[in-house]
Amino acid sequence: MISLGRSTQSPWKNLACFLRVLMTQVLYVVPLFWFMELAQNVAWRWMNGEWGWHYPxxxxxxxxxxxxxxxxxxxxxxWAMHFFWFYPRRVKVWMRVAMGSVACFVGEWFGGYMxxxxxxxxxxxxxxxxLVxxxxxxxxxWVSNVIVYHLLTVNVVDLTPTYDAPPEPGAQAARAA
Known part of the structure; x- marks a missing residue:
């Protein structure tokens, strides 16, 4: 079993960490994704001569x-998939992209239907x-969006909490001493 630093914290600290990072990501990433959506719809029009999707x-x-x-x-x-599933189980990046893309695709259909x-x-x-x-x-x-999400939140800006950071060099030696 994989033991993570956050597993020993109280559930309230886990929830506070989850919500704090979620609010940061929503404020930062949502507008960027919205502009990406505009660019994707324009690119669709350039390629196909009509808008890919429209808003009635x-x-x-x-x-x-x-x-x-x-x-x-x-x-x-x-973020919920990362926090509760991907990170604790050390899911590889390509599997995160595949599962996240399919989940977002289904979520887009479900959101539109609802x-x-x-x-x-x-x-x-x-x-x-x-599929309407x-x-x-x-x-x-969705594959490109999930890749951008991963790059933005983990690699470029690191909008994930400190438990997701790689261990510092020499930290193991310092703990052993």
Whole structure:
């Protein structure tokens, strides 16, 4: 069994750590993902001649500020997967990307379905897609989004707590002495 530093902390400290990092990531990563979504939709239009997805209730139709709620859910889900599953089990990066991409793809469809059918306020619609709220081609976008998430939160800015940091050189020797 893998023993981590956070396992000996009280559940309240774990929850406080989880929520603190989640709020930091939501404030930092969600706007970046929203701009990436705009760029991806523009790239789709350049390649295919029409918008990949549109927002029926947005006055702009090709973007919506309401999609930030889905991005907040995406970041929350990716952080929860990292905090409770990926890091404690030392999941390899390529498996994190694969599982995170599929989870976000399903989450996009579920979020679009719930917004449309439950709240009667459709967010995104993919014309010509049999899934309506997401297209199979979106898996490519989700892979890139999850890679960017991992790079932003772990490698570049390190928006993860200190338990996720690699051990400092010489720390083992200092503890042994």
């Amino acid at each position: 209730e947005s006055p702009y139709h090709w973007f919506s500020f309401g999609s930030m709620i889905l991005w907040a859910g995406c970041v929350s889900m990716l 917004a449309d059918k439950v709240f009667d306020h459709p967010l995104q619609v993919w014309p010509g897609s049999f 709220y997401v297209h199979i081609a979106a898996l490519f976008f």
